[in-house]
Amino acid sequence: MELIFLGTSSAIPTNHRNHSAIAMKSFGEIMLFDCGEGTQRQMSRARLSPMKVDKIFITHFHGDHFLGVPGMVQSMAFRGRKEPLHIFGPEGLSKIVEKIKGLGYFSMSFEICVHEIPDGTPEGYDGSVDRSIEDDRSIKADETELNEKEGLNEGLFHEIKILEEEDYIVTCCKVEHSVPNLAYCITEKRAPKFIKEKALKLGVKPGPDFGKLQQGIPVKVGNRIIKPHEVLGSERQGRKIVYSGDTRPCDQMIKFAEDATVLIHESTFDSQNENKAYETGHSTAAKAAEIANKANVKKLIVTHISTRYKETSTLEKEAIDIFENSVLAEDLMSIEVERSDS
Amino acid sequence: MELIFLGTSSAIPTNHRNHSAIAMKSFGEIMLFDCGEGTQRQMSRARLSPMKVDKIFITHFHGDHFLGVPGMVQSMAFRGRKEPLHIFGPEGLSKIVEKIKGLGYFSMSFEICVHEIPDGTPEGYDGSVDRSIEDDRSIKADETELNEKEGLNEGLFHEIKILEEEDYIVTCCKVEHSVPNLAYCITEKRAPKFIKEKALKLGVKPGPDFGKLQQGIPVKVGNRIIKPHEVLGSERQGRKIVYSGDTRPCDQMIKFAEDATVLIHESTFDSQNENKAYETGHSTAAKAAEIANKANVKKLIVTHISTRYKETSTLEKEAIDIFENSVLAEDLMSIEVERSDS
Numbered sequence: 001m002e003l004i005f006l007g008t009s010s011a012i013p014t015n016h017r018n019h020s021a022i023a024m025k026s027f028g029e030i031m032l033f034d035c036g037e038g039t040q041r042q043m044s045r046a047r048l049s050p051m052k053v054d055k056i057f058i059t060h061f062h063g064d065h066f067l068g069v070p071g072m073v074q075s076m077a078f079r080g081r082k083e084p085l086h087i088f089g090p091e092g093l094s095k096i097v098e099k100i101k102g103l104g105y106f107s108m109s110f111e112i113c114v115h116e117i118p119d120g121t122p123e124g125y126d127g128s129v130d131r132s133i134e135d136d137r138s139i140k141a142d143e144t145e146l147n148e149k150e151g152l153n154e155g156l157f158h159e160i161k162i163l164e165e166e167d168y169i170v171t172c173c174k175v176e177h178s179v180p181n182l183a184y185c186i187t188e189k190r191a192p193k194f195i196k197e198k199a200l201k202l203g204v205k206p207g208p209d210f211g212k213l214q215q216g217i218p219v220k221v222g223n224r225i226i227k228p229h230e231v232l233g234s235e236r237q238g239r240k241i242v243y244s245g246d247t248r249p250c251d252q253m254i255k256f257a258e259d260a261t262v263l264i265h266e267s268t269f270d271s272q273n274e275n276k277a278y279e280t281g282h283s284t285a286a287k288a289a290e291i292a293n294k295a296n297v298k299k300l301i302v303t304h305i306s307t308r309y310k311e312t313s314t315l316e317k318e319a320i321d322i323f324e325n326s327v328l329a330e331d332l333m334s335i336e337v338e339r340s341d342s
Numbered sequence: 343m344e345l346i347f348l349g350t351s352s353a354i355p356t357n358h359r360n361h362s363a364i365a366m367k368s369f370g371e372i373m374l375f376d377c378g379e380g381t382q383r384q385m386s387r388a389r390l391s392p393m394k395v396d397k398i399f400i401t402h403f404h405g406d407h408f409l410g411v412p413g414m415v416q417s418m419a420f421r422g423r424k425e426p427l428h429i430f431g432p433e434g435l436s437k438i439v440e441k442i443k444g445l446g447y448f449s450m451s452f453e454i455c456v457h458e459i460p461d462g463t464p465e466g467y468d469g470s471v472d473r474s475i476e477d478d479r480s481i482k483a484d485e486t487e488l489n490e491k492e493g494l495n496e497g498l499f500h501e502i503k504i505l506e507e508e509d510y511i512v513t514c515c516k517v518e519h520s521v522p523n524l525a526y527c528i529t530e531k532r533a534p535k536f537i538k539e540k541a542l543k544l545g546v547k548p549g550p551d552f553g554k555l556q557q558g559i560p561v562k563v564g565n566r567i568i569k570p571h572e573v574l575g576s577e578r579q580g581r582k583i584v585y586s587g588d589t590r591p592c593d594q595m596i597k598f599a600e601d602a603t604v605l606i607h608e609s610t611f612d613s614q615n616e617n618k619a620y621e622t623g624h625s626t627a628a629k630a631a632e633i634a635n636k637a638n639v640k641k642l643i644v645t646h647i648s649t650r651y652k653e654t655s656t657l658e659k660e661a662i663d664i665f666e667n668s669v670l671a672e673d674l675m676s677i678e679v680e681r682s683d684s
Contacts, residue, residue, distance in 0.1 A: 011417070011420055012382075012417050012420065012421075013382065013383040013386060014383075014386060015383075015386055015387050018383065019413075037379055037380060037382070037383075037410070037412075037413040038379060038380035038383055040354075040355065040379070041355040041356075041357075041360065041379075041380055044355060044356060044357055045357050060447075061445075061446035061447050062446060062447060062448070063412060063413055063416035063417075063445065063446050063448060064413075064416075066446060067412050067413045067416070067445065067446075068379070070379075070405060070409050070412075071361075071379040071405055071406075071409045074405035074406075074409070075353070075354050075405075078353055078354065079354075095444075096444075096445060096446065099441040099444050099445060100445075102437075102438075102441050103403075103405065103409065103438060103441060103442075104403035104404060104405050104408060104409075104438065105402075105403050105404060105520075105521045106404070106405060178447075179447045
């Protein structure tokens with residue numbers, strides 16, 4: 001599993017940082033998280049083909065997070081794409097996609113499947129809602145310092161499953177920005193470990209029966225049915241990647257990112273600009289690191305860096321001082337995400 | 343006067359070439375000709391501020407020529423721009439600008455003035471039409487080889503004045519692409535040379551009266567009125583820059599580019615792909631050079647290079663073989679345009 005940071009700037013692009021976009025290369029496909037202007041060119045630089053993108057997850061409708069979609073769609077059509085493209089995003093997505101389809105002359109050669117996640121309670125989501133949690137635990141006494149400023153959503157945490165594939169699940173959660181913003185979480189599904197020794201002891205012969213048991217299918221040995229649980233170890237945690245989009249530090253994010261392998265959290269400002277960050281619905285590197293700490297994640301990557309920082313080492317240091325395994329993202333940086341117990 | 347090539351690719355961007363856009367730095371402002379996706383970032387690389395752009399001229403509504411407008415507009419608004427932005431383009435511009443205004447959340451802090459040039463006869467243009475030429479000279483016996491293929495517009499040439507400022511005039515002309523495409527021409531206004539010796543001989547004293555005569559205002563010397571024509575030389579040609587947008591080679595282009603200081607002509611393909619160029623409404627480098635020759639321009643710059651050409655020296659050579667003063671544009675290339683008789 002590889003994460004490629006295609007754009008790491010906030011609002012305005014710089015010579016070294018393009019608008020927000022993250023590619024995740026895994027499960028035989030490329031998923032995009034946000035798609036700011038110029039993302040198709042950044043993909044070319046990263047040697048990733050936009051034709052292999054089947055799913056784009058947009059966090060919110062500020063231009064720096066989605067204005068790369070029109071060009072990406074038109075380039076796909078120019079190349080004769082036939083496969084549908086799935087776009088996920090907050091309320092308003094359908095109208096925006098309609099406008100995008102009307103931007104100039106091009107022959108649409110494929111279908112855009114719009115998955116609009118409505119604002120408000122997840123029950124409103126069209127049939128795909130699987131799990132919603134109104135969780136009082138998301139406000140804990142020792143976490144209230146994050147809530148000390150007025151206006152934070154006091155712990156109404158909803159995690160909504162928006163997609164389930166063979167190998168992974170995607171959920172989202174509303175966090176706190178100046179406009180509706182969804183954080184996304186991709187959780188890998190992992191089968192329990194197959195314990196060869198147990199299988200051999202029960203008389204299972206190496207070959208197709210091993211495969212069946214690994215896949216959860218019982219097999220017959222002599223007159224006895226061997227059930228998968230007899231040869232499989234305990235449940236194993238798959239990799240979990242969480243991306244915040246734009247948000248103030250908030251309790252929902254702590255809950256949503258719990259035990260993540262990688263948390264990608266916005267970090268527009270440094271600590272000197274904490275008030276400005278709060279007012280504009282953004283986070284500082286230090287606050288992102290506090291979230292990482294409290295959520296017990298393994299690695300933090302801070303991104304969405306304000307153009308005011310020509311030199312970003314201070315920003316990175318502010319994160320590391322609070323959460324050691326922190327990295328500040330650079331454009332075209334690639335991170336290999338390993339399983340922790342593989 | 344400086345021309346900066348911000349994007350020189352066709353359709354799809356590459357690592358080295360962005361989508362179409364040309365900045366013209368002159369007359370105390372920056373004008374943009376086309377504005378493909380990522381133009382605001384290319385401007386940052388070229389150290390040009392989008393805030394200094396007051397006029398954008400769009401040739402046609404294929405995404406690679408205008409999908410940088412939404413991001414540019416939103417960045418201008420983010421920075422609190424107050425000055426109006428003028429956008430010129432073919433029929434359909436108003437609807438496209440409406441869609442662009444609806445792309446996501448942003449506070450519009452300035453006015454977009456839409457100048458839509460309708461398809462068809464220039465008389466349809468809203469009051470600003472100054473000159474229209476239905477000119478039989480645009481088909482000449484020795485130019486018919488350009489017309490040998492079926493479907494070329496047989497010489498109906500309309501040059502429409504769309505803007506007149508103190509220092510320059512902008513005209514446009516419909517050329518031949520798969521969708522309506524306007525070529526643009528910027529002609530510098532130049533006052534005739536002031537001949538100091540003549541003025542002194544007529545008794546005019548150096549000082550404010552020199553200035554008045556230079557500006558075309560008569561002055562009184564004793565009892566005699568000295569008229570400007572008595573001290574001014576003959577008419578002088580200002581610099582003339584012509585940009586084709588996307589087009590097949592066509593007679594209208596020859597007429598429109600007549601005696602230009604610089605002709606910027608698209609050159610998507612090489613001569614081996616001449617048929618493909620024709621079918622898709624594009625030109626080869628050789629055909630662009632033929633146009634330059636026939637139009638008697640001083641310099642030709644070919645741009646809008648297909649992604650198939652990793653190595654472009656052949657393309658440039660094909661142009662130079664026909665028109666010596668040809669250059670193939672590269673991204674961020676800057677050309678200083680001097681007056682020929684300064």
